[in-house]
Amino acid sequence: MGRIIAGRIDVQEHAEELVSAIQGLGISRKKVSVFYVNPDGQHQLLPMGGDKDHSPGTSASGKGAWIGAGAGAAAGAAVGSIAGPVGTAAGAGVGAYTGSLAGAVGETDKTAESADKPAGGSRIADRQAGLHVAAEVSSRCRQDVVALIRQYEGEQIEDTPGRIEDGEWVDFDPTQPVNLAS
Structure with missing residues (x-):
């Protein structure tokens, strides 16, 4: 399993520019995913909709x-x-x-x-809704991708195990907390 570095990008043009910059590091477009995360509770994972049995x-x-x-x-x-x-x-x-x-x-x-209150000092956060860009990275370019996401005004940058195939983060779960990158 690979490593995924991802971040929430508020401006679509920044997301498109970020994808190009990531490709400039030698990462194939097939290993980059651009996707939208719905607000908490609206992920349609349960038969009746939503992703939680109760509020x-x-x-x-x-x-x-x-x-x-x-x-x-x-x-x-x-x-x-x-x-x-x-x-x-x-x-x-x-x-x-x-x-x-x-x-x-x-x-x-x-x-x-x-x-609603986060645990003190925790590096885990609830995933925020919005446009996200993720890249499956090698250990040598991990920090470069984190720096690029910050450069393109990315927020909630995460570092997590995962796989991206043909531009799709195949094992992504929007209900899992975010492991924030350092």
């Missing part, structure tokens, strides 16, 4: 709903007890419903916020 921020929403339902039922029952047994039951029902909704939403927000 990252929803994993704790069930727990929050149960906690909110319990607290809401107790508060609703207390308020409803003023109106007697029927009021107690109605208050508990309305309180449980309202509490479960508030609890689920509250936990979803907390989880989504923590999912």
Whole structure:
């Protein structure tokens, strides 16, 4: 398996110029790939579309709903007890419903916020959507390709194992995190 050096390029003209510059290093056009990465969650890997079974921020929403339902039922029952047994039951029902909704939403927000924060000092990042240029490189020209991507305003430059055949990165997985090049 070869080494892939790739980067996200925001300007299409820069991508085209970068491909020519990479070829100038002696890398065959068949070992260079230009492709677009869809935004996270839109890679169409699952039968119903998308690439995740659930949204990252929803994993704790069930727990929050149960906690909110319990607290809401107790508060609703207390308020409803003023109106007697029927009021107690109605208050508990309305309180449980309202509490479960508030609890689920509250936990979803907390989880989504923590999912967006990168691990401190990590050289792995979430792949960003956009136009990408990748080249299968030898060890002797690895740093030259990294320098070219930077020269053409490339971002999120990665260094990963892989194969490019006839201009297609055949083992590319858009859901995998990016191993940032140094």
